[in-house]
Amino acid sequence: MLTQRITPDGLAYRDLNGNSRLDPYEDPRLDVDERVSDLIGRLSLPEKIGLMFHTVIEAGADGSVLAGPGAISKSGTAEVVTSKLLNHFNVHHLGEPRAAARWYNAVQALAETTPHGIPVTISSDPRHSFAENAGASFSAGSFSQWPEMLGLAALRDPGLVRRFADTARREYLAVGIRAALHPTLDLATEPRWARQAQTFGQDPALVAELGTAYIEGMQGPCLGRDSVACTAKHFPGGGAVKDGEDSHFPYGAEAVYPSGSQEAHLSPFPAAIAAGVSAVMPYYSKPIGLTLRGIEADEVGFGYNRAIITDLLRGELGFGGVVLSDWELVNDNHVGDQVLPARAWGVEDLDPAGRMQLLLEAGCDQLGGEECVEILAGLVADGRVSEARIDESVGRLLRVKFELGLFDDPYVDEEKAAEVLGERASHAEGLRAQSASVTVLKGSLPVTAGRVYVEGLDRAAASRLGEVVDRPEDADVAVIRLQAPFEPRDDLFLESWFHQGSLDFPPGLAWRLARIARHCRLVLDVFLDRPAVVTGLLEVADVLVADYGTSDEALVDALTGEVEAVGRLPFDLPRSMDDVRAHPEDRVGIEDPLFPAGFRAS
Incomplete structure (x- = not known):
């Protein structure tokens, strides 16, 4: 030192x-x-x-x-x-x-x-909640644990979001993290998309309001010594991906706008810029037939897209901060025996030097x-990139x-780091937010039971509901926790962490749950990192609730009424996969949802 x-x-x-x-x-x-x-x-x-x-x-x-x-x-x-x-x-x-x-x-x-x-x-990347994904977010560990951003959206409270961001800021500062690769301002309009858990849902106005509160809590009124610099992503809105496939992967390269709702996806970003966000990150996707504010985008990935970065973001929206490209647009990434191709969508034919040159010409800093510093040094030596251009970004x-x-x-102070991350008040508020964000879809709370059968719920936590028994035949109430369904994939690096594909529960589940329901009242909780098709569950559940990242203790707090579950859906829940497939990827809202965004059973 x-x-x-x-x-x-x-x-x-x-x-x-x-x-x-x-x-x-x-x-x-x-x-x-x-x-x-x-x-x-x-x-x-x-x-x-x-x-x-x-x-x-x-x-x-x-x-x-x-x-x-x-x-x-x-x-x-x-x-x-x-x-x-x-x-x-x-x-x-x-x-x-x-x-x-x-x-x-x-x-x-x-x-x-x-x-x-x-x-x-x-x-x-975000590290205060539950989702563990090396390409997007990390579970809390020693940090205070809160619901996913969807859970904060379910609470619809800018003040709470600002307090959460301030808590995250203090915890980040304590261990030396000075830049947040968030908030995610994408709209959750495509039900199959894998990255909805870190969004604030589907409503453009709510996303803008909560995103602004988040930036204010992280950065303060301006960047300073107590700030964490935020990166708003994914410009100009990453949620409108074709068939809901994520743009990390070649089969998810395209962003599409069949309903012409591109302005809705852009709308949270001007608010973030007005709030002074430090950096903006374009997404991987290549837009198909996209025009914004009269600016026609090229059909290449957003990071390579001069019309999007220089003309729209810098020119039309007046952003003067850092433009950080998303990860690995230049080279393939080889990890063990797997590979993740460079997300050079639309410019796959260019070599790494050509891709890098195009990224800089588009306006990435x-x-x-x-x-691969040697590639940029070679571009300068060959006269393809000027040192003056480098000085702009530097x-x-x-x-x-x-x-x-x-x-x-x-x-940073190593001893103080332990004190800050161990603050009981922060952990308690995070736990309370987990409970409060729970959304009741059918039935009512609290749940009372003399004897309870559980699946997916810690028996010690469940004991607060009643005596835990081993068979539904011996129970008054069964409480079962479920994960929103997805199709496991593991051919490409990172793929196994992304929950993609069908939102239908397996056909045997409802039959098995119906057998349990014949013996006792059935309470189901579904973790909604994506808007699952819960139509079949309604027929067998006496009580159906949704969570967006809730520990067993926090769920029991909600089920017992110790904390009132006041969450409202941050996105529509579809009736069927047929409805999902018929829904335009960019449009805000499904035509006839099973439950609409904002729903909560009274």
Whole structure:
């Protein structure tokens, strides 16, 4: 860790380049523009290039810095920091709070050995709820646990969303996470889409309102030393994917707009820009027949799409922040014996250099999931990308680091990290939000029972409902937890984590549940990470509730009435898969839903 130097007039500063004098970029008294301008003029081309990549590194469970590649990361941390000169990193799994903070501090110390000591920015996908998906989100672990964003949408409370985001901000700061690769502002209009759990549902106005509250809670009124910089995604709306297939994968490459509802999908983003969101991430999809605000998009992935990024986002909407591409648009990703093809939809015929050039020409500032600095150096050497173009993006990226205060004090307190992440009030509010977000679809709460039979519910938690018995024949009430159905897939890397395909429960389930219902009252809970077809369940359930990420304890709190379940559906529930297939992917709302968005049984 660098020792602070003191100027003759008593100013403490960090001598980041080791020249024993205070340079303008090291001077905390100067405004950000001066510091950015000074540093850009000092940087070598390799240092500038390193700023334009944002890849994954992994933390050792004990807080150690990994020497070599990990399960996800392509290179060892020292290599990407000191040789490739990268300083933006996405982290996946973290150990307990002290270890996470220790790891972060060690990475910052490593960054101090680079020529100008540019501090590291650590980013994260959502990590405060339940869904575990290496391509989208992580379960809470040591962080306070809340419902998925769908659950916050079910509560329809901007104040709660703002408090949640403020809690997440404090917990992120404690372990050194300074950039959030969220909120997700996509509309959940296509019932089969795998990424709805992290959205605020299908209603454009609600998504805009809650997304703005989220940014305010994370960033504050402007970026500062206590902020976490947000990335709004996926511009200009990623939910209208053909047949509900996700654009991580070749079969989900296309975004389609059969009902002409493209403006609805765009509408949350102007609100996020007005709230000062730090960065915007375009999605992988290539739009088919898309025109927005009179701007016609090319049929190439949004990250490659100059009409979308430069003309629409920068020009029409006036966004001046960072544009971060989604992950791995340049190179295929090989992990073990699996591969995930580069999401170069519409430009598959280009080589990696051609793809990178097109991304920069479109207006991307930073390349997510990549560390191939040699390709960008080659593009500059060949005259295909100018250093002036690189300086544009470098200026935006450095501005965020300065605004966050990373150049002046990037370190965290390892002991305080454990205190912040262990705050009982935060965990209690998260637990209460889980319970409150539960949505009653049929019947009423509370549930009372002398004897209870359970499936998918911890017996200790269930004992608060009544005496737990082993057979439905001996029970007064059966409580069974279900997961919204999906089709397991595992040919491509990441595929197994994505819940895709049919929303129908298997045909034998209703028959088996009916047998249980012949012996006792039947209470069903369905985790809705997607809008399942629950039509068959209605016929056998006495009480049917939905949750969006709820622990066993939180569910029992809702079922017993200890916390009132006030959640309302954040999206329509379809009657059948035939209705899903007939529904235009982009249209907000199913024509004749079984239960409409906003529904809650009275």
